[in-house]
Amino acid sequence: MTVRRSDIVVVGGSVAALRAAETVSRQAPHLSLMVVSDEVHPPHERPPLSKVGLEEPFDREALTYPAVASLREQGVTFALNTRAEGLDVANRRLLTTVGSLEYGALVAATGCEPFVPPVFAGQPDVFTLRRYEDAVGLRAAVSRPGAHVAVIGAGFIGGEFAATLAKAGRRVTVVDLADRPLGRFGDAVAREYQALHRAAGVQLRFGAAVTGLGEDGGRRFLLLDDDSRVPADVILVGVGVRPSTAWLEESGVLLDNGIVCDATLKAAERVFAAGDAVRWRNPRWGATMRIEHWTNAAEQGRVAGINAVNVFAGEDPVVCGSVPYFWSDQHGVRIQFAGYRTGTEEIVEDRNADGLLVVYRMGDLVTGVLAFERRAQFVKLRAMLRNELPWQQARTVLTSGPAPVG
Amino acid sequence: MIKVKVDFDRCDANGTCAALMPDVFRIGDDGLLEQLRTEVDPGREAELEEVIVCCPVGAIARG
Ligand SMILES: Cc1cc2nc3c(=O)[nH]c(=O)nc-3n(C[C@H](O)[C@H](O)[C@H](O)COP(=O)(O)OP(=O)(O)OC[C@H]3O[C@@H](n4cnc5c(N)ncnc54)[C@H](O)[C@@H]3O)c2cc1C
């Protein structure tokens, strides 16, 4: 076991880590920089894992972020297959599976990992979808002719993969405990989402709990709490993720369903955090939140990178204020959301021939917008949401005279 | 001035750039990206940097 040293150490091997590394290397090329990731591959894109068609090429090289090559050329070290196991904040040491690493500043970007309910754990042909290997295994399993796939959880990853399966003519059933999908976005969104999937031939079972697994004539099925059965030769579990923060448990860094950070993404002395693992105070909304979406991870990677450099430059850290955003592509329809909701908003529905726009309104302010297509209008509202957005202003973007509902 | 290049073959029109720099990028009524300017003031380097790292498909670059 050797002790090595790097001015800046970034822990994690995905988008937040990569964007942090790019930012450091651009702003302070003179600092030594190491990226420590427990993956065997360099950072690759995750969004395509659920979206790329089953018949399309699925090449890891093509999914690898191009920035990896340029960073390596600039002398950035990617310590792959290396897991962070502990952090000694006082002595500025990262403990890893291959020894300790001294740092001047550290960016923690270890993201999230999928959660698997006990009923599915350790069973054959049960998959989660987070890493390239997961997708390779899942795609091989569903390539068997006649395989019937059960998707557990009607969230975005499950919904996207169900759409990918339906497009390739596979039989797929989505099962969810909730009585409607994407419930936190309201009834109109739930209806639209269900209609989209049904029209494409995806079976939907809502308000259904899986009580066990069974087998009939060599084919597996899910047993639901109403005693019905769902064919499940292959199972994709998409019920949610948990922050990967076990390595910080003894470090004194505050953890509470994520790494707790201030508005500058600072978690501890000389330690910043970025991405899906972060719970931070977002000054745009005056609220503490954890966001599990791509652009948030990229943006936070950038801010954490700037602030890690600022430690050396002796400059004040910058704050990370942002409008949370996600996109999802299902059955050829782009679904997008921007904003931050508490769940108590009034919902304004605006439908026209191009799609559905749903605006979340709290008194005189708009706090979020969700769209099925309607791309030009969505992006206008998304841009407006960077500042406090009065309803009267948002209204000018909508189709004439939408009536408030629900 | 800093030159801004968009690789339209990669762009998937999610509009992140248009939300961050609306005077440079726009999503048109056809849902596709339009580039309104090919150069930005050097004082906006940080903004451009943010747009570049936040484009989900890496379609934006300095010229
Ligand atoms: C299939 C799929 C589709 C998606 N589609 C969309 C989409 O359409 N739109 C959208 O907005 N978002 C989407 N997302 C979400 C988006 O990909 C995530 O928000 C993003 O990956 C978060 O990045 P991150 O760097 O914070 O964390 P992660 O991507 O979770 O990466 C964490 C990294 O840290 C590594 N790591 C963890 N623990 C350790 C440790 N102890 N030591 C060393 N390394 C460690 C992991 O191996 C991994 O490399 C999708 C996600 C998935 C899985």
Ligand code: SF4
């Ligand atoms: S952010 Fe990138 S992908 Fe999105 S519209 Fe702009 S250039 Fe296209």
